[in-house]
Amino acid sequence: DKANGKRIPPPVVHYQMNNVTSTSDPEGNRETVLILTPLARFYQEYWDNLLKLTYPHELITLAFIIPKNREGNAATTALQEQITKTQEGAEKKRFASIIIERQDFDPALVTQTEAERHKMENQKSRRAAMSRARNSLLFTTLGPTTSWVLWLDADIIETPPNLIQDLASHNKPIIVPNCFQRYWDPAAKERQERPYDFNSWQDSEAAQDLAKQMGPDDILLEGYADMATYRTLMAYMADDAGDIHTEVPLDGVGGTALLVKADVHRDGAMFPPFAFYHLIETEGFAKMAKRLGWTATGLPNYKVYHYNE
Amino acid sequence: DKANGKRIPPPVVHYQMNNVTSTSDPEGNRETVLILTPLARFYQEYWDNLLKLTYPHELITLAFIIPKNREGNAATTALQEQITKTQEGAEKKRFASIIIERQDFDPALVTQTEAERHKMENQKSRRAAMSRARNSLLFTTLGPTTSWVLWLDADIIETPPNLIQDLASHNKPIIVPNCFQRYWDPAAKERQERPYDFNSWQDSEAAQDLAKQMGPDDILLEGYADMATYRTLMAYMADDAGDIHTEVPLDGVGGTALLVKADVHRDGAMFPPFAFYHLIETEGFAKMAKRLGWTATGLPNYKVYHYNE
Ligand SMILES: Nc1nc2c(ncn2[C@@H]2O[C@H](COP(=O)(O)OP(=O)(O)O)[C@@H](O)[C@H]2O)c(=O)[nH]1
Numbered sequence A, B: 001d002k003a004n005g006k007r008i009p010p011p012v013v014h015y016q017m018n019n020v021t022s023t024s025d026p027e028g029n030r031e032t033v034l035i036l037t038p039l040a041r042f043y044q045e046y047w048d049n050l051l052k053l054t055y056p057h058e059l060i061t062l063a064f065i066i067p068k069n070r071e072g073n074a075a076t077t078a079l080q081e082q083i084t085k086t087q088e089g090a091e092k093k094r095f096a097s098i099i100i101e102r103q104d105f106d107p108a109l110v111t112q113t114e115a116e117r118h119k120m121e122n123q124k125s126r127r128a129a130m131s132r133a134r135n136s137l138l139f140t141t142l143g144p145t146t147s148w149v150l151w152l153d154a155d156i157i158e159t160p161p162n163l164i165q166d167l168a169s170h171n172k173p174i175i176v177p178n179c180f181q182r183y184w185d186p187a188a189k190e191r192q193e194r195p196y197d198f199n200s201w202q203d204s205e206a207a208q209d210l211a212k213q214m215g216p217d218d219i220l221l222e223g224y225a226d227m228a229t230y231r232t233l234m235a236y237m238a239d240d241a242g243d244i245h246t247e248v249p250l251d252g253v254g255g256t257a258l259l260v261k262a263d264v265h266r267d268g269a270m271f272p273p274f275a276f277y278h279l280i281e282t283e284g285f286a287k288m289a290k291r292l293g294w295t296a297t298g299l300p301n302y303k304v305y306h307y308n309e
């Protein structure tokens, strides 16, 4: 940007934001998708699955946020290697652009005390740290021309190849598939699957009542014996004989795979790292989006799969 | 990005976010500043003042969000004209880059009913619309290498030329000068000044008590007779004989001129378009930042001036 030693700034960029659509036919309308992945470890299966997505790769930007520690360095190297292969490989597989951010904040402290309360405290600080990572990634990569944001955790290793088109076809502001995990059942001697993500749920009176008795910084969590929420969990709604496009309304969402119209985020919906209506991170996001006038939808029979360590 | 008809994506962009600083010596450390302006009308005095800022322009990016209506079209044309002049003019005055976004959402509906309650309802929907405009601008322009965000309203027509250096020298996460307005006093036959922005304040017990009696969607507003908050307003703390660098802690901030370390926003601090602890927009932003662990500081004797219609 220098001519005769003079600094020549780039031309002004104008954006007509009403021309940016997010429709049930994103491919037909050439809508851009930003895939956001907080990544602590690199799994080859994640990348392989990503490559198999049939949504036109030239409309997809990938962005990662990776902790600045030794494990993060290893993950960055492994990721960069695959990126190089892909971006220099078959044209159809190349993504429009790729951003890697190394995180500048400390990972959540894990206190070394015992018992349920402390496990819950750890869970809170862990999810607060995750929220900050997600916000940092979101605020710095979302653009004025992004149509959709697909949140995809780094340990999601199997999705239908038409994931983006399938989810977008519902034309919902926020839509989340059901996140399961495959495992080997030694008794039955076969591969089975089980629910993995319990953050997608419909609210209950019991949870509301629990919340009312809580301190302002306390959060509701699923899966703690002394905190029975009686929420209706999408994890348990899956029906293998049912239509994969069955929709259910949700009050909380998980973020392992989550498609969001970019306008929802542009309106201000982020991942609260603090107790927001006693909810945090992706569950707090769903509540915040609701306060902004947007609703969340779940697809109980549409499955994606989480890595099994 | 095509060679032999092949699509060649740009190389991966890596960001080491711990290398992005925001210090008391931003000029010395070559820190980038993003100036964000929601703009409904263009004032030549705003642009002239902007040009006089002594912070190195090559470290400044400007971004505007302008409503998509007739007045917005006129403002865009006037702004674009000045931009062209500046960016083709003296090298030192040229800004690093400039973005103009035309807003895709409807401006707030102004209900046509009467009386105080309705004025307050209008105020709420107006500030909710402003919050969405600010969020949209923020989420789409903040980058991984931005050090500071300066919020500057389009009707701020006079600031000290060292505004950015002066505010940054305090090395605070959020810092706000005192926003005044000049006017002609026909009795005294001279130019006087008066406080303009009442959104920078220290909280009071009375306001907290009012909040406790409110419905979940109600907001506290300054300047309504039937809602006496007894907050300590920075507007009334100005002391012309005092040090311009006198600091006071604040609980609410105005956004006419407001310097924020980019990390505060990257953490997730945005402008709630809904009642957040009974606060909205810039006041809600200060509260949200506090929930994220950041504090706000005011400079009662350091003045900027708002247009007088
Ligand atoms: N950038 C970043 N990513 C993280 C961090 N911790 C976990 N992740 C990633 O965030 C996602 C969710 O974390 P994970 O531990 O899998 O959560 P769980 O499966 O819900 O127990 C995964 O993609 C992780 O790789 C972190 O501290 N920083």
Ligand SMILES: Nc1nc2c(ncn2[C@@H]2O[C@H](COP(=O)(O)OP(=O)(O)O)[C@@H](O)[C@H]2O)c(=O)[nH]1
Pocket (backbone or CB within 6 Å): B037, B038, B039, B040, B041, B065, B066, B067, B103, B107, B108, B129, B130, B133, B152, B153, B154, B155
């Ligand atoms: N993009 C956008 N900017 C607006 C809108 N309404 C006002 N503004 C701008 O936002 C800033 C604050 O609005 P203003 O009406 O001056 O508020 P006040 O001075 O606090 O009463 C100014 O820079 C306005 O030009 C709007 O609907 N959209």
Ligand SMILES: [Mn+2]
Pocket (backbone or CB within 6 Å): A153, A155, A306
């Ligand atoms: Mn996981």
Ligand SMILES: [Mn+2]
Pocket (backbone or CB within 6 Å): B153, B155, B306
């Ligand atoms: Mn104004």
